[in-house]
Amino acid sequence: MQNKTYSPKEIAAFRGLLQLAAGGRHFSNIKVQDIATAAGIGKGTLYEYFSSKEDILSCTMLYTLQQFADWIEQQMTREQSVYDMLDSLLDALEQEIFLPVSALPMFGSFLSHEQQVELGMRNREKAQETFERLHEYERQIFARGRQNGEIDPSLSDCFCEYTILSAFGGFASQFGKKAGCCSDNPSNVCKNMVRQLIFRALCP
Amino acid sequence: MQNKTYSPKEIAAFRGLLQLAAGGRHFSNIKVQDIATAAGIGKGTLYEYFSSKEDILSCTMLYTLQQFADWIEQQMTREQSVYDMLDSLLDALEQEIFLPVSALPMFGSFLSHEQQVELGMRNREKAQETFERLHEYERQIFARGRQNGEIDPSLSDCFCEYTILSAFGGFASQFGKKAGCCSDNPSNVCKNMVRQLIFRALCP
Amino acid sequence: MQNKTYSPKEIAAFRGLLQLAAGGRHFSNIKVQDIATAAGIGKGTLYEYFSSKEDILSCTMLYTLQQFADWIEQQMTREQSVYDMLDSLLDALEQEIFLPVSALPMFGSFLSHEQQVELGMRNREKAQETFERLHEYERQIFARGRQNGEIDPSLSDCFCEYTILSAFGGFASQFGKKAGCCSDNPSNVCKNMVRQLIFRALCP
Amino acid sequence: MQNKTYSPKEIAAFRGLLQLAAGGRHFSNIKVQDIATAAGIGKGTLYEYFSSKEDILSCTMLYTLQQFADWIEQQMTREQSVYDMLDSLLDALEQEIFLPVSALPMFGSFLSHEQQVELGMRNREKAQETFERLHEYERQIFARGRQNGEIDPSLSDCFCEYTILSAFGGFASQFGKKAGCCSDNPSNVCKNMVRQLIFRALCP
DNA sequence: TATGAATGAGGGTTCATTCAT
DNA sequence: GATGAATGAACCCTCATTCAT
DSSP states (O other): OOOOOHHHHHHHHHHHHHHHHHOOOGGGGGGHHHHOOOOOSOHHHHHOSSSSHHHHHHHHHHHHHHHHHHHHHHHHHSSOOOHHHHHHHHHHHHHSSSSSSSGGGTTTTTSSSHHHHHHHTTTTTHHHHHHHHHHHHHHHHHHHHHHTTTTTTOOHHHHHHHHHHHHHHHHHHHHHHHTTOOOOOOHHHHHHHHHHHHHHOOOO | OOOOOHHHHHHHHHHHHHHHHHOOGGGGGHHHHHHHHHHOOOOOHHHHHHHHHHHHHHHHHHHHHHHHHHHHHHHHOOOOHHHHHHHHHHHHTTTTTSSSSSGGGGGTTSHHHHHHHTTTTHHHHHHHHHHHHHHHHHHHHHHHHHHHHHSOOSSSSHHHHHHHHEEEEEEEEHHTTTTTTTTTTHHHHHHHHHHEEEEEHHHH | OOOOOOHHHHHHHHHHHHHHHHHTTGGOOOOOOHHHHHSSOOHHHHHHHHHSHHHHHHHHHHHHHHHHHHHHHHHHHSOOOOOHHHHHHHHHHHHHTSSOOOGHHHGGTTSOOHHHHHHTTHHHHHHHHHHHHHHHHHHHHHHHHHHHHEEEEEEEHHHHHHHHHHHHHHHHHHHTTTTOOOOHHHHHHHHHHHHHHHHHHHHH | OOOOOOOHHHHHHHHHHHHHHHTOOEEEGGGGGHHHHHHHHHHOOOOOOOOHHHHHHHHHHHHHHHHHHHHHHHHHHSSOOOOHHHHHHHHHHHTSSSSSSGGGGGGTTTOOOOHHTTTTTTTTHHHHHHHHHHHHHHHOOOOOOOOTSSSTTSSSSHHHHHHHHHHHHHHHHHTTTTTTTTSOOOOHHHHHHHHHHHHHHHHH
């Protein structure tokens, strides 16, 4: 239950990588030197904490998943509606509280399924545990949404999840393009679209 | 207006690359030798037709965009509802008529925005032209949908496009995972979810 | 029974490595680039023929063993005394017919026993076969020597082999020092010492 | 004349390195961390006493040479035959009194001549002095052997030295292979072969 | 025209050395 | 004094690109 604690250098590496990923670069195009520079540490130092470049990715993803799960857990204690929670999430992403929004794709289609499966080589158990934690929260949130009348009770958890992931996937994609099709404050427009898509798709 | 015609070797290269991308591999992880092998031609031959590995990608994307635009154009001549057209599209993707469905992410969030912008190095004009063709079709389709009562007239083109791209992005992502959260025929379940998401998000 | 045939590039690599080893450098101190340069080919080319730096060593050793076994086989057909054969061997080494004499240590104490055992990873069978061929020749030569009255019949094959390896080991070691303790033509003095050591140790 | 005295940490480093070398590993394959671990001290501490990895080797060699010269000097005071002294030496090596026998190659062909020359960077004078001491003892021992009728008077010091070095080189090499060609107590067999080779080669 | 052998720039990784504690 | 975390030069190896055939 207790999350692993990370050394400052490890966290620097995580943040460095996420920052680079936020630039839209694929992991294959990110050099170890880039991560080191972004983290403000020496290249060799990375290998004191990680066994390989792949390991950096896998640990970064686990770290982020854990941060995200912790954040969700905390949100769940507040008595808020599903859509309020969604707004909090959009704000948190934008403020890069636990993840630069632009790094989202790294957790989605950016990774091949194989890579996502391999994610855990070193962390398989922790990752599995965290995934299950997140799934459990998800189930609770959807259940609450159905009770509140926010989510159409006829919709399956599977569809709800697909809706949300798609909306965020599109969000990150649009966000990356900065301007998108709409001209004034792009961030707000994007957020509104995410909110609207999810609302329309899930409301009774 | 006239699409460039491609030699058999070029088409072999396109199909080879799309086939590899369909495996979920990112372009950076695909070797030139892999493309040559998948295309059934020699590695050196690729360089007779393309100036670089990047060029292969950019030409493949243009080729696919053109194929897609041609397909849409053809569909538009038929008097079908927007949702029928959507079904045709889902079938076409599944039958890999112009694009292995799993290669879709390569055209979406898989590519950084920078890469998408660079797409055209060699093909900028052609690509721009084709994008505009597609946008024009899109506008016509959305307009038709609003007239038919299939699309809520209060929704902007921007939101409609975002909805459709998100749904397909999620589709490709789920498709790549083969099984997904739902057990029986995954392809049908996926298609139903795409259809349902778009319908619920756009209907009046 | 048929030795593998080698491409010109492979042979160039073998000769390049032996030439470097002849300089007395240990394998760990020889860079892949050094081998490539000594062989007169590109660094990348080496990896078209060998899977790793270790593989270059292991193949070079097998090649040399085979060359040596072939040479011995050929010598055995001539009706010469054991000491004449010894002289031929000393000459052949000096003329680098199959091995620069200074590279001899590479086949002796230069390599740890573990390395010698691992020698064959890729070539284990071929190496074993060649070692056995050499052992068989050795037995025949010692037997002939005993019949000729050149070798004391009371001496075991084991002691004879130890004597010869020690003498050549010392030879290579002295040879490497070029001058050694004796001033005029060092090569001849060395050769005479090898001959004398073996003769005195083995004669009846 | 007075040997340098060494601190306990220096001696720990010497012993650590010799122990590792006894495993048959070449100096290039031994990491500084390995030496530190084998010596039971911190890696940084090594650099308090030695200027570089090379320096550790060079000092270890000088240390061992001095230990050896002291041992020989002590043996010379005893009135024993050359062959008795040889036996004492074989026993001492086996009991690792001043040098693990398996580390012998490091002092022989294991090192390129260049390395042996460079040995003294920091210790050139001390090393030269010790070498000369050893040479002087050697001369006295050979002279005594000739007087005793143990060594053929017609043999030069040069040949005698070559014989002994070769025999020990072969000894170390065989020793490293543990089993060798002879099955029962390998150590005894090896020692017997050394003794026999030297005896047969040098006796009148 | 089509090819793949050859290449070397560039990447991931190791490890001798330094230096703050 | 003793340490080991931090470092980056230098290594092995990959792979996009070229070019002789």
